[in-house]
Amino acid sequence: MCDSxxxxxxxxxxxxxVARAAVxxxxxxxxxxxxxxxxxxxxxxxxxxxxxKNAHCSIKQLPDRLVEKAARTARSINPVNGVGFxxxxxxxxxxxxxxxxxxxxxxKYWGPQQRQLTVSFLDGGxxxxxxxxxxxxxxxxxxxxxxxxxxxxxxKVRISRNQAGYWSYLGTDILHxxxxxxxxxxxxxxxxxxxxxxxxxxxxxAGHTLGFPHEHMREELVARIDPEKAYDFFLRTQGxxxxxxxxxxxxxxxxxxxxxxxSDEDSIMCYQLPGSITKSGEPIRGGIDINATxxxxxxxxxxxxxxxxxxxxxxxxGTADEWSPSEDVEVDEExxx
Amino acid sequence: MLHVRVGDMLMFGATGGRVLEGGTTVELMGVFxxxxxxxxxxxxxxxxxxxxxxxxxxxxxxxxIELIRGDPWQGTPERREIAIIVTA
Ligand SMILES: [Zn+2]
Numbered sequence: 001m002c003d004s005x006x007x008x009x010x011x012x013x014x015x016x017x018v019a020r021a022a023v024x025x026x027x028x029x030x031x032x033x034x035x036x037x038x039x040x041x042x043x044x045x046x047x048x049x050x051x052x053k054n055a056h057c058s059i060k061q062l063p064d065r066l067v068e069k070a071a072r073t074a075r076s077i078n079p080v081n082g083v084g085f086x087x088x089x090x091x092x093x094x095x096x097x098x099x100x101x102x103x104x105x106x107x108k109y110w111g112p113q114q115r116q117l118t119v120s121f122l123d124g125g126x127x128x129x130x131x132x133x134x135x136x137x138x139x140x141x142x143x144x145x146x147x148x149x150x151x152x153x154x155x156k157v158r159i160s161r162n163q164a165g166y167w168s169y170l171g172t173d174i175l176h177x178x179x180x181x182x183x184x185x186x187x188x189x190x191x192x193x194x195x196x197x198x199x200x201x202x203x204x205x206a207g208h209t210l211g212f213p214h215e216h217m218r219e220e221l222v223a224r225i226d227p228e229k230a231y232d233f234f235l236r237t238q239g240x241x242x243x244x245x246x247x248x249x250x251x252x253x254x255x256x257x258x259x260x261x262x263s264d265e266d267s268i269m270c271y272q273l274p275g276s277i278t279k280s281g282e283p284i285r286g287g288i289d290i291n292a293t294x295x296x297x298x299x300x301x302x303x304x305x306x307x308x309x310x311x312x313x314x315x316x317x318g319t320a321d322e323w324s325p326s327e328d329v330e331v332d333e334e335x336x337x
Numbered sequence: 338m339l340h341v342r343v344g345d346m347l348m349f350g351a352t353g354g355r356v357l358e359g360g361t362t363v364e365l366m367g368v369f370x371x372x373x374x375x376x377x378x379x380x381x382x383x384x385x386x387x388x389x390x391x392x393x394x395x396x397x398x399x400x401x402i403e404l405i406r407g408d409p410w411q412g413t414p415e416r417r418e419i420a421i422i423v424t425a
Contacts, residue, residue: 163350163388164349164350164352164388164389164406165352165385165386165387165388165406165407166385166386166408167384167385167386167388168383168385169381169382169383170383170384173375173381176375176376176377176379176381177373177375177381178373178376183383185383185385185388187406187407188407205385208384208385213384214384234409237353237405237409237414238352238353238368238386238405238409238414239353239354239355239390239403239405240353240368240387241367241368244367244369244387247370248386248387248409272410272411273410
């Protein structure tokens with residue numbers, strides 16, 4: 001495992017701990033944060049299971065009957081979502097993460113629990129088209145513990161096809177969009193749209209819904225663009241102002257970056273940019289499908305614990321802590337906003 | 338053919354736009370991304386190219402504008418011309 005992978009894993013461990021601390025109602029202490037994060041996996045967080053034999057086992061298990069309820073509560077509380085989206089790129093550069101960097105990494109993050117996001121279609125459309133769109137969104141589900149499922153009601157993800165452009169709101173931001181508005185737009189998509197466009201566009205927009213911003217805004221890729229050529233190109237082809245070009249193409253996302261891997265111009269989250277606007281004349285290729293790095297990253301950020309794997313994990317972690325049902329604590333569930 | 342009055346604003350769902358003819362009659366004010374005020378008071382914008390092209394009628398005359406829709410990154414966006422007549 002490379003260094004950045006390990007740091008990402010540590011960030012995820014931390015995220016899971018914050019969420020769990022909220023569910024447990026116990027105090028969340030950050031005493032490890034003064035230490036290099038390479039040590040956190042030794043499991044000295046005070047709220048973790050005391051005397052855990054190894055770090056990955058220091059996770060306190062709820063009795064089975066409460067697991068589902070706790071997951072719901074965690075989702076409604078989701079304490080890690082209150083802060084700005086931040087430098088996961090710092091992870092890629094191998095920097096030691098401070099606590100803020102870890103927390104900011106997750107502001108639009110759905111949390112580590114597996115979940116299903118409901119999807120509705122604001123302009124209807126034939127069932128085969130709706131099914132095909134959702135099928136491509138679910139390509140991420142190959143490694144990530146989030147899936148999309150159509151609902152006849154109002155979905156958390158609301159897809160339109162009659163607005164301009166291809167876009168999606170980022171991650172949990174979709175929960176804050178008025179119910180009658182789309183969260184994701186696929187201009188003009190029909191069953192006649194080519195399969196490659198479903199791969200390139202639908203999967204890219206679904207990536208935004210998972211909270212992944214644009215990869216082409218990574219510092220290393222932006223540095224390859226000649227600003228004057230870009231201003232000229234987008235003014236000519238799109239009528240965009242310099243400010244819009246800055247916003248769309250030239251502002252590196254050092255503060256709110258994406259995939260925690262070295263910048264990847266073949267990521268599905270990277271747009272294609274023509275050689276006529278780069279300093280070298282070489283185009284930025286852009287991703288045409290979810291690539292192996294994307295899949296691996298999505299699987300780490302949204303861990304997928306399959307039903308088959310769950311028992312072995314249970315064994316590794318030790319059995320759930322049992323107490324009698326009469327001791328269960330009622331937690332008021334808040335609706336997900 | 339669109340008939341508008343001086344001072345009218347024209348907003349089109351488009352990722353880009355420009356004035357082809359009659360730049361003193363109609364001006365492109367800009368191409369903008371939408372913002373939604375969320376239920377918690379933040380202004381949210383989707384990730385993606387801008388989606389609204391905004392024009393303004395400056396004085397009487399004729400103009401021709403072009404609207405660009407589709408994917409700005411793929412080089413084959415859909416273009417549409419619109420003739421505009423501005424009256425006082
Ligand atoms: Zn995008």
